[in-house]
Every structure is written in C-alpha cells, then in structure tokens.
Amino acid sequence: MEESMKLKKATYHLWTFTISKLISTFGVSVFSFGISFYILSVTGSATSFALVLICSILPRVLVAPFAGYMADKYPKKTIIIVAQICSVLAVAGLLTVSLTLGLSLIAIYITQIILSITSLFSGVTFSSSIANLVDDARIQKAMSFNQMSMSFASIGGPAVGGLLFGLVSMQMFLVIHMVSYIIAVILESTMDFKLYSKKAAEVVEEKKETMLQNMKAGITYLKQHRVLSVIVWVALVINFFFGAFTVGYSFILVEELKVQSAHFGITEGALSIGMLVTSIYLSARKDIKFPLVVSKRGIVIMGLLMAAATLPLLVTLSYFGIVSFYFVLMFSFGVAMIFVNTPIGVMMQKQIAEEYRGRVFGLLETMAMSLMPLAMVLFGFLFDIVPAQYVLLTSSAIMLAAILYMLRPSVMRQAHPDLEEEIAPEPIKAVSTQ
Template sequence: MDQALKLQRATYHLWTFTISKLISTFGAQVYAFGISFYILQLTGSATSFALNLICNLLPRALIAPVVGYAADNYSRKTIIISAQIGTTFAIGGLLFVSLTSGLSLIAIYITTCLLSIASTFSTVTFTSSITGLIDEERIQKAMSLNQMSISFASIGSPAVGGLLYGVVSMPVFLIIFILASVLAVILESTMNFKLFSKKNEEQNKENGKEPIWASMKAGLVYLKKQEVIMTIIWISLLINFLFASFEVGYSYILIEKLKMSSEHFGFTEGAFAIGMLGMSIYFSMRKEVKFPLLVSKRGILMMGIILGSVSVPLIISMPYGVMFAYYAFVMFSFGSMVIIVNTPIQVMMQKKIDEEYKGRVFSILETMSIALMPLGMVIFGFLYDILPGQWILLGSSTILIIIVLILARPSVVKKAHPELANKKEISNEVSSAL
C-alpha cells in the first residue's frame, strides 16, 4: 500500500479507535454505576458490593496470561471483535434474566465475571495492536486520545447514570450498554490491524504455534532480558499495592472523618477525571516525550507527595470551604500525574517490546498490576480500623518514594536512555520534557 494511503488509513484508525473506546467505556461505566446502586438498594450490604468488585478483579488476574498467549498467536482483530460480541451477549443474557425472572445477585456476579474476561481480552489485545494500527510518530497521540476517552467517560457517566437511574428501569440501563457494545463492534470491524505490523506471520506458520505453557515461558525469558521493562513492571506492582491506602482511605477520611457532603465529595472525584482529561489533551498535541522513564519517575515521586498530602487536613484544621478546595486541587493534581506517569511509559513500551511478545508482556503487566490490589485493600482496610489515617497515608507515601528512588535509580534510567550523559543534562532535559 502507498505510504500516503497508509498514513491516511492510520488517521482513520486513530479516531475510530478513540471513538470505539469512548463508546464502550461510557456504556460500561454507566452500567457499572447502575449495577452498583442496584446491589446496594437490593441488599444494603457493603459485602455484596465488594463481592461484585472481586468478580471484576479476580478473573482479570487469572485470565491475563492466556489472553497474552492468544494475542501473540491468533488474529488480534478476531479476538477484539469476539470479545466485544461476548460483552454484548453477556449483557443480553442479563437483560433476558431481568425480563423473565428478575435480577438476582448470582446473575449479576456471573455477568460481571464474563464482562471482566471479555474486557481483558479486548484491552490487552488492543494495547498489543497499537503499533499495527498507527504509524510510529503518532503512538503518543493514540495513547493520549485513549486516556481522553476514558476521562470523558469518567466525567460524563456518573452524571448520565445518576440521571437515568432515577428515571428509567434497570433493563433500559442494560439496553444502553448493548447498543454501545454493538456500535463498538461495527467500528472495530472496519480497522486493519496489520497496517503497520512488523510481525513475521509466515515464519510463525512455518514454525507452528508453541504450546501455551512454552509460549508463556518464552515470554518470561524475554522479559528477564529486558531490565528496564522489568523495572516498570515491579514499580507498577508496588504502586498499586501502596495506592490501596488511597483507594480504601480517601472515601473513609472525607466522608467519615471530615464529614464532607456527598455532593462535594463527588466534585473532588470529578476533579481527578478533569486533571486526567486536561493532561491527556496536552500530550495529544505536544511532541513525543524524549526521556519517558525519567519523566515517569519524576511523576511517580510527585504522586507519592500527593498521596501524603491527602493527610494534611487530618493534621491541620481547615475551614470546610478551604478543605473542599484543597481536596479538589489534590485530586486534579493526582489525575494529571497519572497521565504524566502512564502516557510516556506506554509509548516507550509500545516501541521497545518486540511485536511477537507484546501480548504476553502486556498480559503480565495486567496481572502484576492487579495481583496485589485485593491484598492491599484487605491490609489497609484493617490498618484504618486500628491506626490514624494520616500515619497510614504518610507511611505509604514515604515507602513509595523510597521504592521508586531505588528501582528507578540513575543507573537504570541511563540504561533506558543512554544519551543522558551527565546530571546537568538530565536536569535540563527533564525541565524541557515537562
């Protein structure tokens, strides 16, 4: 295909990918909002609500290695479209149960597990396909637009979900999700996932497909040789564990300890999505970050400081209005830092990981990111019952900063970016990079 036509097609992929992700994410979040309210209204039990969260997390962690194998050995387009069709059928099944015998917790939990599996197939495979869909120069733009679609959905779905929940029935929620899923399937079916692919499929056919366990082992052997990527995976694992202190503690501190109203609490969470959106727009327009690991390291250090800053109103008394403004600013900053950390690293991994290993590497990253989250939530939930919240947050913040300074030490950063010759140059480049 002519290069100009390929670039034109890549532009189509860029926007189709973004719109597809926006539609499917928006539908999923509106559904999640409605189901959360339904479970709490039906049972009044936090345990029932937590079980639904576990039904979302656990299948993702268990299925991710199989998804990585599939993404590296089978048609990625077929996997993505099949996963989206699976999502449609899962919600269709729940709609059928709702109309015939009424919703039950068992039906909701089974559907959540099925949606989690389908979402993992779609997410890991789509992430592995970016370099086949988009030209190398616009990978950062693609990742930024993906984050923008998630941010838009995060901002809009609670408002739409809240409006609909008070007006329409649960079957209407399910029908909205089904329509969104069908539209996503139609858009994804028009995309050429091999447009820029460097994968040697002829050689793969000659050699035959490896058995699944041999393929996973090969993926791990490949990862062990990639010191920088292994560093990113370990940092991701430990960050997600330590940020469980934030996930568990933020709502508890603001609502129970500081008595913030639900409306103002919702605004602070909205500020997080706005921070993500604003920084995603910035990254979609600016040139590619030159030293991604360095920029992400600084971003994680800032996230550690922000994590500790959540505790300040517990230590220093503030008027209610000042406290609300403070937390809105903290969450806006936090959302911005998430994009500063994630986008450059995602672009770097897209370029550094060999095409034939992407599915397995991204699936390992998915598993590692999720693996310690449930454990972290249990541990920090217990700690918040016996220790003051400010010490938990400050302790987590300190440990996070120390871990990042050790794992992403200068020698590791220089391996990722050998062109950084001296400390003065590093300082100057970071300033220009941000």
C-alpha cells in the same frame, strides 16, 4: 502513494479507535453506576457491593497471562470482535433473566465475571495493537486519545447514570450497555490491525510450542530486558500503595472530615478532569524524549500527594477549605497519573518486539492488578485500627523509597543511554597560565 494511503488509514484508526473506546467505556461506566446503585439500594449491603468489585478484579488477575498469549498467537482483530460480541451476549443474557425471572445477585455476579474477562481480552489485545494501527510518530497521540476517552467516560458516565437511575428501569441500563458494545464492534470491524505490523512473513514453519512454553517465553523475554522488567515491578508497587490511597481517601473525607456525598463526588471528578486536561496536552505536543524520567517524576509527585492528603487531619481548615484542597489535590493526582502512564505506555509500544507485546501487556496487567484486592483488605483493616494520617504517611514514604531505588540512576541510564549527554555540564577547559 502507498505510504500516503497508510497514513490516511492510520488517521482513520486514530479516530475510530478513540470513538469506539469512548462509546464502549461510556456504556460500561453508565452500566457500572446503575448496577452499583441497584445492589446498594436493594440489599443495603457493602459486602454484596464488594463482591461485585471482586468479580471485576479477580478474573482479570487470573486470566491476563492467557489473554496476552492469545493476543500474540491469534489474529488481534478476531479476538477483539469475539470478545465484544461475548460482552453483548452476556448483557443480553442478564436482560433476558431480568425480564423473565427478575434480577438476582447471582446473575449479576456471573455477568460481571464474564464482562471482566471479555474486557480484559479486548483491552490487552488493543494495548498490544496500537503500534500496528498507527505510525510511530502518532503513538503518543493515540495513547493520549485513549486516556481522553476514558476520562470523558469516567466524568460523564456517573453523571448520566445518576440522571437515568431515578427515571428509567434497570433494563434500560442493560440496553444502553448492549448498544454501546454493538457500536464498538461495528467500528472495530473496519480497522486493519496489520497496517504497521513489523512481523516478517514466516516462510519457514514455526516450531510447535505448547501454550505454557509460549507464556514462559514471554516471561523470559521480560527477564532479558531489564528496563521492561523494572517497569512491571514498579507497576506492582504503585498499584499496591494506590490501594492505601483509594481506601484512605474515602475514609478520611467521609468518616473523618464528614464531607457531604455531593462534594465528595466533586473532588473525585477532579481526578478525571486532571487526566482529561493532561491527555489533551500530550496529544498535541511532540513525543517525550525521556519517557521514564518523566514517569519517575510523576510517581514521586503521586507519592508526595498521597502524603499531602493527610494535611486537613493535621491542620484545621474550614469546610470550604477542605473541599477546595481535595479538589486541587485530586486534579493534581490526575495530571501526575497521565504523566506516569502515557510516557511508559508509548515507550513499551515502541520497544517491545511485536511478537511478545501481548504477553508482556498481559503480565503487566496481572502484576498491576494482583495485589489490589489484598491491598484493599489490608489497608481497610489498618485504617480501622491506626490513625489515617499515619497509615498514609508511612505508605507514601515506603512507596517513594522503593521507587527511588527501583528507578535509580543506573536503570535510567540503561533506559536512556543519551540521558547523561543531555544533562551533563560542559567540561571545564584548563586555562593556560603561560
């Protein structure tokens, strides 16, 4: 009876988590769109817009290890709810400033920094909690639902934001953002973050550790588990070279091929559609048996797609052909991204010890995000002085070489010891000549 009640609660978590994530992510997407357009329309400065991106990324890089430490040390539910309430207060503060003094760039930057930190704390804590919220059999479904909610928001958020921008005031964007966070807080307050906790009841008083010692213990744990350590380095490499694709994709379509903004938006939307379709597929299918194998194939496909993005620069295509080509390419990229992220996410949820999960996800966030600003500056500079096709082709080749080395057969066998049995051919029996 108790087990059936836990399964019902886990089902409730599955849907509550998805709805909460969808609403809050949708609110963030609408808010980000409104703020971006506001800054560009008021200042007309790409530098001012870039500063908003820096205010979103840099705090996450610096604070992620502390967020991981907090997620392991303190009650997860408390961290998530406090972080969401702080987000509401930050947006309420910006709304108050806009109504009394008028919106200023400084106020927007400060709010963006606070929101970046609060979303990091709730994000890392939620990531480290999924295996506590649902049963093992539905972790892949939960991860897929999480991706689905983000895909829905990334498709619908800019569309709703674009519709509202010309109709309502900037204050209305802030109100939408606040309401989305408030709904998320209410839903999350009903969840039991210890439902499937595997932590043994601590009878003996645990030894006192400083925060630095605790964070070092997370790094030591990661070093002791070779496969997890490799995954973190793979994330670093992918995100660095993804910077080349992010900058190069926009540069090629807008500057080199003169694609209209509306059609550029359609091709970018194809990425979210690909992610959404694949997330729905993975949520309905059984668990992937060899997740790292599937992720490796997905990364290789992403590397090849990055190289393929240069094709219209090398071969003459019609305008319709160019837009169609990039729509298919971005859809394929979205599919590959989910086949990379979801299997690895499920694998980490199941293999990382609960008491270290927050710190490992915090370190993963830091490693994944740390080189992004540098990558965008470096590749932005390269695209200005070197033909775009050479930058992307070289980046693709280096990324593929690095990934094939890092995820070499010995690492794959360590991650999946029964992999060879699965793929090895039947031994040939000797035939007697007598």
